[in-house]
Amino acid sequence: MSPCVFQVATRTDEQRAYARGFEEKRRETDMACLTDHDLHRLHDDELSPADRMRVAAHVASCDVCAERLHEIASIGDLLRNAPLPGMARDAMVRIQRNVAAMQERSVRRLAGWMTAAASIVLVVSLYAATSSQAHATPSVTEWEAAAIGVDVESTSTDQATAQWIVADLVQIPADSPKQRGQQ
Amino acid sequence: MTDPPTDDQLLRSLAGADGRAMRSLIDRHGPYLYGVARTLTRSETEAEDAVQETLMALLKATYDGRSSVRTFMVSILVRQAALLRRKRRGWLRIVSDPPESAGDANEQHAVDARLDLASLLDRLSPEHREVIVMRELEGMSYDRLSQELGIARGTVESRLHRAREQLREAWKR
Numbered sequence A: 001m002s003p004c005v006f007q008v009a010t011r012t013d014e015q016r017a018y019a020r021g022f023e024e025k026r027r028e029t030d031m032a033c034l035t036d037h038d039l040h041r042l043h044d045d046e047l048s049p050a051d052r053m054r055v056a057a058h059v060a061s062c063d064v065c066a067e068r069l070h071e072i073a074s075i076g077d078l079l080r081n082a083p084l085p086g087m088a089r090d091a092m093v094r095i096q097r098n099v100a101a102m103q104e105r106s107v108r109r110l111a112g113w114m115t116a117a118a119s120i121v122l123v124v125s126l127y128a129a130t131s132s133q134a135h136a137t138p139s140v141t142e143w144e145a146a147a148i149g150v151d152v153e154s155t156s157t158d159q160a161t162a163q164w165i166v167a168d169l170v171q172i173p174a175d176s177p178k179q180r181g182q183q
Numbered sequence B: 001m002t003d004p005p006t007d008d009q010l011l012r013s014l015a016g017a018d019g020r021a022m023r024s025l026i027d028r029h030g031p032y033l034y035g036v037a038r039t040l041t042r043s044e045t046e047a048e049d050a051v052q053e054t055l056m057a058l059l060k061a062t063y064d065g066r067s068s069v070r071t072f073m074v075s076i077l078v079r080q081a082a083l084l085r086r087k088r089r090g091w092l093r094i095v096s097d098p099p100e101s102a103g104d105a106n107e108q109h110a111v112d113a114r115l116d117l118a119s120l121l122d123r124l125s126p127e128h129r130e131v132i133v134m135r136e137l138e139g140m141s142y143d144r145l146s147q148e149l150g151i152a153r154g155t156v157e158s159r160l161h162r163a164r165e166q167l168r169e170a171w172k173r
Helices: A013-029 A036-043 A049-061 A063-081 A089-136 A142-148 A157-170 A177-182 B007-014 B019-041 B044-060 B069-095 B102-109 B126-136 B142-149 B153-172
Strands: none
Touching: A036 A049, A036 A063, A036 B153, A049 A063, A063 B126, A063 B153, A089 B019, A089 B044, B007 B019, B007 B044, B007 B069, B019 B044, B019 B069, B019 B126, B044 B069, B069 B126, B069 B142, B126 B142, B126 B153, B142 B153
8 A cells, every 4th residue: 555645544553653754744745645646647757747747846855755656667667677588499480481471371362352353343344345335236126127218118017007107207298209109 | 782671661561562571570570579479478379379460460550650660569469469368268268278377387487587577577467467568668658558458548547557566566575
């Protein structure tokens, strides 16, 4: 437990004396000791400029908090200076080999996907081109030819009807060659 | 004589499936990544797997340049180690036969690595280990840690404080 948060009910003379000493110390500095959060944030440089100034000023005037901050910093120093677990040479070789193999597989898979995508694009393009050609040059059906081509012989009821409709729409004069021919 | 490519350049070359770039990155950072992975996983096999997965993830990852390439790789490594840990937990529940216990690993390394980072952090939980490694070794901010680990900033702070408190208690004894 942090000595700055002395809130346990005192039972022994020693504890009472510690509590009195702590209170006196607190009154001397005229401000409560810092919380653990404040100290960790100061160490980790996570305080706002105003808070950093306040907390640093307290640490400069409070031995207890200075000692606690020193402990936090010591833990960080110890971890940063500790050697990392070593890597065996064969582990390095294994990792190099396995990663190279995985990278190659990944490239092949990507190439496969790209080939498949290109094939799909090609097929769709061919289909679209064929389809548009079919629409651009529609074949003339027999009855259409009969309707516009006056020289076509009428061989069925549909063709005769088509010719009649066209003649009616354009109002072919009664003495036209076609009419005369039919008469 | 030309200067060797920087880490950034090597990372960019990976996108072009440059095998030499990957080999250079492994030569430069492999031992460090492995050391951190061993610290996080406490198992040689898992550490190797975590490093391999990290290097493969580099091929797809987008480096934003907010930190050094090494810090970027460590943040991927921490995620990969956590993934492997979760997979292993699930696997252990199924077979209930641990292939390599942390205790055995610790005994194996008790003589030659008593004071290495893995041994120092041995008493911490994986969650506390990863947060203190990323903070103390890579100097990540609370916000960055929160983002990388997918936890709230308050959780980052409490884990960090708890980890330091546990270490302080352990070393007092």
